[in-house]
Amino acid sequence: MHAYDPNNIFAKILRGELPCYKVYEDDRAFAFLDIMPRAPGHTLVLPKAPARNILDCPADDLAHVAKVTQKIAQAAMKVFAADGITVQQFNEGAGGQVVFHLHVHIIPRKAGVMMKPPASEKEKPDVLAELAKKLAAAIAAS
Ligand code: 5GP
Numbered sequence: 001m002h003a004y005d006p007n008n009i010f011a012k013i014l015r016g017e018l019p020c021y022k023v024y025e026d027d028r029a030f031a032f033l034d035i036m037p038r039a040p041g042h043t044l045v046l047p048k049a050p051a052r053n054i055l056d057c058p059a060d061d062l063a064h065v066a067k068v069t070q071k072i073a074q075a076a077m078k079v080f081a082a083d084g085i086t087v088q089q090f091n092e093g094a095g096g097q098v099v100f101h102l103h104v105h106i107i108p109r110k111a112g113v114m115m116k117p118p119a120s121e122k123e124k125p126d127v128l129a130e131l132a133k134k135l136a137a138a139i140a141a142s
Contacts, residue, residue: 004050004101005100006050014048021129024045024136024139029065029068036122038117038120039108039115041079042108045103047062051101053102065102073085073106075141078138079137087107089102089104
């Protein structure tokens with residue numbers, strides 16, 4: 001496995017060098033919307049500490065990311081009136097990983113609606129801003 005690359009896109013977002021549509025932050029985790037969502041409200045949760053994926057992430061950070069994933073999934077169910085949530089997480093290229101800072105996908109689902117293919121279409125900035133605002137408020141209220 002390769003070493004962690006501090007110049008990956010998500011590391012730059014975590015350092016504030018690139019923008020994102022943030023929905024949640026605490027001392028150990030950070031969450032923002034995927035700009036090419038597979039469904040509206042598609043969110044990514046990351047540990048703040050450098051970790052390429054679950055194979056090198058300290059167990060405590062991974063457990064914290066799981067807790068935050070649950071919190072966001074519960075808020076997303078309510079605020080987007082979802083019928084379900086798909087959680088995905090990929091490790092290494094062979095496992096489907098494209099960006100090499102550990103992240104968990106939280107994808108709100110409507111019954112009978114297929115997810116879009118991965119990275120198929122960039123969502124409009126105003127749409128992402130509105131969804132992020134709603135989700136952030138629901139998480140803060142939870
Ligand atoms: P994975 O590494 O788990 O396969 O997926 C990486 C995800 O990051 C994809 O769902 C893709 O749409 C998303 N993504 C790629 N570049 C950016 C970016 O610059 N900002 C955000 N918010 N998401 C991104």
